[in-house]
Amino acid sequence: MLLSYHYKTKIEAGLDEAGRGCYAGPVFAAAVILPKDFFHPLLNDSKQLTEKERDTLRPVIEKESICFSVASVDNDEIDRINILQASIKAMHIALDNLKKAPNYLLVDGNRFKCYREIKHRCVVKGDGIYASIAAASVLAKTYRDEFMSSLHNEYIHYGWKTNKGYGTPEHREAIDKWGLCKYHRKSFNIYKFDFNEEISLENQ
16 A cells, blocks of 8 residues: 655655656656645556556646646757656656645656755655655656657657557668657667757658
8 A cells, every 4th residue: 555645744745757768759747736635546656657547647636736737848858967857857847837826846856956955865766655756656657658659659669658658679670661759758879870960751
C-alpha cells in the first residue's frame, strides 16, 4: 500500500517525469499535492498500470488533488542541456505553476536540484512508495502519451500513436528507413546515420 505522506504536518508535493528514455518528443513532469487522506485502489507507479487504468485515474487525481501541474521540455532543449537537466527543469516548471506552494518535495529517482530552498527527498522507485509521486507519474505519463499521439498524423511513419516515441523495433525500423524528424532527440545518437540531417516527411 502506498504511503500517504512523509511528513504529516508538511505540504508535500510529489514529483515525477515521463519520457526520459524516449527517442523523440518532450520530457514531461508533474507535481501533485494530495490530501493526506487521499486513497484510490488503482493508484500505483504508472508503469505498473494499464493505459485504461491510467486514464481512469487521471481525472480523479485532477479533481481530488489540492493542486497539480504538468510541464514539458522539448527535444531541442533536451539536446542542448541533456535529458537529466531537462527532466529536472520540467519538474521545476511544474512547481512554478502550482497554485499552492509546497514546503516539502518528494522526488522520484536519485537526482534533483534544489528548488527555491525547499527541502526535498529523492526516493528511488518512489512512484511505488508514495501516493503523491505515483499520482505525478500518472499525470506525466498520460499527458505525454496524449501529446505524442497528437503528433502521429504529422509523422505517421514512426508509429508514435502506439510507441509514444520509445525505441521499439517498429520505431527503430522507421528511423532506419526515413531518418530523423524535427521531434527526434539528436543528442541520443540513436543510429549510425547523420543525425544533423532532418528528413521532412510532410510530402512523402
